[in-house]
Structure formats: C-alpha cells, structure tokens
Amino acid sequence: xxxxxxxxxxxxxxxxxxxxxxxxxxxxxxxxxxxxxxxxxxxxxxxxxxxxxxxxxxxxxxxxxxxxxxxxxxxxxxxxxxxxxxxxxxxxxxxxxxxxxxxxxxxxxxxxxxxxxxxxxxxxxxxxxxxxxxxxxxxxxxxxxxxxxxxxxxxxxxxxxxxxxxxxxxxxxxxxxxxxxxxxxxxxxxxxxxxxxxxxxxxxxxxxxxxxxxxxxxxxxxxxxxxxxxxxxxxxxxxxxxxxxxxxxxxxxxxxxxxxxxxxxxxx
Numbered sequence: 024x025x026x027x028x029x030x031x032x033x034x035x036x037x038x039x040x041x042x043x044x045x046x047x048x049x050x051x052x053x054x055x056x057x058x059x060x061x062x063x064x065x066x067x068x069x070x071x072x073x074x075x076x077x078x079x080x081x082x083x084x085x086x087x088x089x090x091x092x093x094x095x096x097x098x099x100x101x102x103x104x105x106x107x108x109x110x111x112x113x114x115x116x117x118x119x120x121x122x123x124x125x126x127x128x129x130x131x132x133x134x135x136x137x138x139x140x141x142x143x144x145x146x147x148x149x150x151x152x153x154x155x156x157x158x159x160x161x162x163x164x165x166x167x168x169x170x171x172x173x174x175x176x177x178x179x180x181x182x183x184x185x186x187x188x189x190x191x192x193x194x195x196x197x198x199x200x201x202x203x204x205x206x207x208x209x210x211x212x213x214x215x216x217x218x219x220x221x222x223x224x225x226x227x228x229x230x231x232x233x234x235x236x237x238x239x240x241x242x243x244x245x246x247x248x249x250x251x252x253x254x255x256x257x258x259x260x261x262x263x264x265x266x267x268x269x270x271x272x273x274x275x276x277x278x279x280x281x282x283x284x285x286x287x288x289x290x291x
Contacts, residue, residue, distance in 0.1 A: 026058035055086050068096060073111040074101035082112065082121070091122030100135060110137035111145045118148075118157075127158030136171060146173035149183040154184070163194030169262035174205060182209035183217040190220070190229075199230025210241065213285035219253040226260060235260050236272045244284050 059080070065073035079098030081090045095116050101109035114133035116124045131152050137145035151171030153162045167188050173181035186205035189198045203224055208219030222241035225234050239260050246254035261269060 029261070052186040059086055060270045066100070066204060069100075069104075071104040071106045071109070074098075074104075075106050075112075075177070077192075078109065078112065082110070082116075091116065093122075093140035102136070105140075107137040107145070110134075111142050111148075112280045114145065114148065127152070131158035138172070141176070141177045143176040143181070146170075146176075147178050148182075150181065150184065163188065165194075167194040177208075177212075178210040179214040179217065180207040182206075182212075183214050183220070186217060190224070199224060201230075202245040203230040207212075211283050213283055214246040215248035215250045215253070218242070218248075219250050219256075222253060223256065224254070224261075235264070236268065236275055240273040240275040240279045243272075244280045247280060247284060267284075 045096035058238035062073045062077045062080070066077045074097045078094045078101065080086050080094075081097065083089065095113065098109045098116065101112045110133045114130045114137065116122050117130035117133065119125070120251040123129075125133075131149065132151065134145045134149040138149045146169045150166045150173065153156050153160075153169065155161065159165075167185065170188065171179045171186045174185045182205045186202045186209065188194055189205065190202035191197065203221065206217045206221040206224065210221045218241045222238045222245065223243065224230055227233065237241035240255055242253040242257035242260070246257055261272070266271060
C-alpha cells in the first residue's frame, strides 16, 4: 500500500533509575553494580517496574553486556503483570527477532496488550501490522483505527500515516481535507514525510487552496531533512516562479525551517 516509517526505539529508562556505566570486576561496590543488584533483587521478588528496567538495561547494554535473551526474559515477566512498556518492548523483540525467533503473531499480541492501555507507540505499531498484514489479517479499517488512536495522542508517525490513508481512501472514504489536517499536525512536529505530502497537496490544491508558495516552503524543509523527492518537486516549482514569488517562497521556507524542522542532534 505504502511505505511507512517504523519507529521502534526502546523506551527510555524511567527517571527513577539512573543510567548505568560499565560494570567491572575490580569495582564491585560501584553505584552501577549496586543499581544492578538492587534491580535484580526487586525483579526476583516480582517488581514489574524493576523487571522492565532490568530488561531495558540488557536490551541496550547499559551497565551490563547486551543480551537480548536476558532482556526478553525480564520484559516477559513484567509484561504478564500488565506493564505496558514491557508489553510494547516484548512485541518489538518478537517483531525484530531479538532474543527470540521472529513471531509476528506474538508481536501483534503484545502490541495489542499495550495498545489497549493507550500506549501510543504500540497503537502505531499495531496499526502498521494491520496495514501490512503482518501477524494479523490485512485490514485497512483497523489500521486506521489504531493510527487514529496514536495520532490523537500526538504521535507524528501515526498522524502522517493517517494522512496517507485519507489521501488514498484506504480504510476510509477519500478526504483530502482530513489528509491535510493530519499531515499538518505531523509536519509541525518536524516529520519530513508529512511536510512533503503537505507540500504536494498545496501544489495540487487538494483539500486546501492551491498555493505554490506554501508548497515550496513545506517541500523545502522536507528536502533539508534529506527527502529527495521533495527536493525535486521544490525545484520544479521554483523554475516556474517569477523573481518576486521566489523571494517570497524562500522567505517563508526559512521561517518554516526555523519553526518546524527538528533540532540538530546533540553530540554525545
């Protein structure tokens, strides 16, 4: 149907647990070693939050040697107790075959468990699985439902995909005005695909008044993030501008770039 960005980063370690540095044998009493010992003790007594954080440390190799099998074990213990973060990450492990054989049915099961607790990333990933027919029967209407739930929580990936479904009429009646609405919500969060789609709709006049200057601006900030198709269309539009129109479009593009481009990554 379409290519959609799959966001699958592990969740950040909760604020109550500091990040652990490497544990070495000659420093057994280090704060990191004490942290790991405390988490393991709490985990073995059934503390779901500790089990999740211990799994996360093994998944990321944070303070311990990276071990997806160990991570999966602790995620599972927390997941069966209803921890939505653990359920999401367990689904991710099954989808990516990290520590377990790939099992898309099992992945969809755990995404659903987390999505039913309003976990936005799980809602989004479950929507993708229905969209692609991975582990579940392909069903655009259900994909739309889960994308909408995540989109309404502000998830930019879901907002962009919801826009695509409205633009294509997949799982819903084609509605360019709704497509513009959802593309804009993702675009202002810095999503380059949504910015590109929004630019295309402005250029065509689909769901919005045709405006080549607006189209140029949105395509420009998408192109600045590496979207080659947006760059090519922007250049086609620019070739038809008069000098005053081009100056106005470049000024708007600069403003949008300062407002809606994601911040530059910080050095480690």
